[in-house]
Amino acid sequence: MITTQPKKMNVLENGHVTSPKGFIAGGVHCGIRRKKLDFGWIHSEVPAVAAGVYTLNAFQAAPLQVTKKSLEKVHKIQTIIVNSGNANSFTGEQGYQDALEMQRLAAEKMTVEVDQVAVASTGIIGETLPMDKIRIGIAAMGEENHVAAENFEQAILTTDTKTKHVAVEIEIDEKTITIGGAAKGSGMIHPNMATMLGFLTTDAVVDAVSLQNALRQTIDYSFNMITVDGDSSTNDMVLVLANGTQGNEMLNEQHPQWAEFVEALQFVSQELAKKVAKDGEGATKLIEVNTFGAPTEIVAKQVAKAVISSNLVKTAVYGSDPNWGRIICAVGYSEQPILPNKICVSIGDIDVVKDGAVVSFMEKEASEYLQNEVVKINIDLQNGEFGATAWGCDLTYNYVRINASYRT
Template structure:
């Protein structure tokens, strides 16, 4: 994958969710889906400090309720099991019973206490889990051929076109610490969590309270700053497990290496979030929107989300049409205070609007830029010091085709 040296850490080639000390992962086909691997898991040798963030959709699926209950008992997890193909959402009491049974059987098979296991599901809403197939899958967890993080990365996918995994290495208290992760998400992706699952593991020593506070802050700068189609779903979550096996001193804001850990965790979450945006259903390009000069960071976030969520902006980008009027319009209806006479817009390095009025530019140059598979939009507002970045993708004919026949 990558072998990149950052300022405070190194991105590991072929790094994944099981690279950190004491973590293991695997996946298999249990029959929920016709052929694709559809059942995955990862676990730690020892209980890990845990934190999670969850979808804002009021129709929270049964697995989310069970997982939140698990974490609430003592803020720890040791193992996570995931199925794809069926979301176990809007399934009533039977769905909740099935989620509890899935947790219980998985915990017994892996050899952990039941409350230290979490469950997650993704796929079609409104159908019950085929529990016999789930049980068959769990019974094969220890089979050698089903081991490996790449199998887990594949097992959690739905309409995704590729796996999403990463791991980085950093140094804390002179000890090597690893942060790894995996994610899925392609459609029904929108700021504030949607049809996406994110899992992060680390062997760092950090309390669950510190981990939870940090995850919420970083999520607002990463997973909550992506969109594909504006739909927020029922199932999705980000979980972080920290098992402490690296042997560093406990991490807090006061630790001398805190910024190193924070920047590493943020990098992993941003990477996974961007990969989800890049892999949007039918997408042909990753779009990054930067807002600079808003009255506050929160205002900048709202404006960036407004731009990246606009279907008119997204379709123009798909057609490589430098229609900056759609960007201006999205800024205008963001609900944020700003001075229109100070707004400037760039497509990459190409200035198209300066201080609220058109700036002459080469249409062919702009079109060639927008044909690239990565496109950046910059909105400079001139009102303050607020900044934010959001990620998304273009909206294509293929998106309609995929979602017109999702159930069939």
């Protein structure tokens, strides 16, 4: 896993999906939601080489099916449209036809190939898409005053409390390549469900197969390492678009700077993933669990995931309780090979368990540390060379309030 920020990378102060050259983005209120922006788009001036990853949920929503099929056919995307307020999930044949029509209408409007339009939806499930509203959104795609990355980032939110965006620059072949991204996180809207959407853009020239590999790899170290409540939705999707407007030598695994590109892509993905985790429903804190000394990468990841997913750890962090016993307990039930006499745990810089034994530590100091907005839990298994990082959030009264309130 890459854990340090690439040396030559520059993080833009206010980066967006439109920071890379040749992309525009926008968003409007089309009427699916009561007041908030609910329809957004990203558009590249030229067709972009693209790759995607999709939810593993057995009930894959219609827009994912449509996008996946088209992308597998043409390996390019020029336009992405996204609506919030309705997930077009569990909507049967009608839902599939609606997603196809969304795609077709956007292609007409933007004068691009139908298969080069990606569609995404997030919101209520089991209700058919209000296509009249979607048409209003698509019609607005030409209107200058809605073109702003901020509008796009707003339009894709559900119960997220903040927009999530970032961009970085790196030098490739003595050209400045920019990678941007926007995401929405785990918000629940009535009657449903947490959806994670991520959109990455770059102006680099990238080989299609290599881009897919890079996306898969970065996802495994970013969006696949976050949890809010362990529930993964029918609509989760991450897309990456490389429109090649910077004219660098084609980036692929053979390019001498390939690793730098992947690092930068991973940095963008991780930043977005962390923003998603921190903005989890009801969350007051971002929790980062780092594992070290694991015999394999899978062990490192599974242990980190067990701890970050533990309701008991999450409530303890909420209560600023340095409850190392719950951390140990979660490590223990991760079903991974653990050497009980080797384990070390620290909360921030404060050692609490060393070589399998409790360390006498200042509880007050540890409790104070846990009042920070970002809390790190470090676990050294002392049983190998591998490490991993997972991100999550605390479990609070507000999580229960948001999710227990009846839908009306």
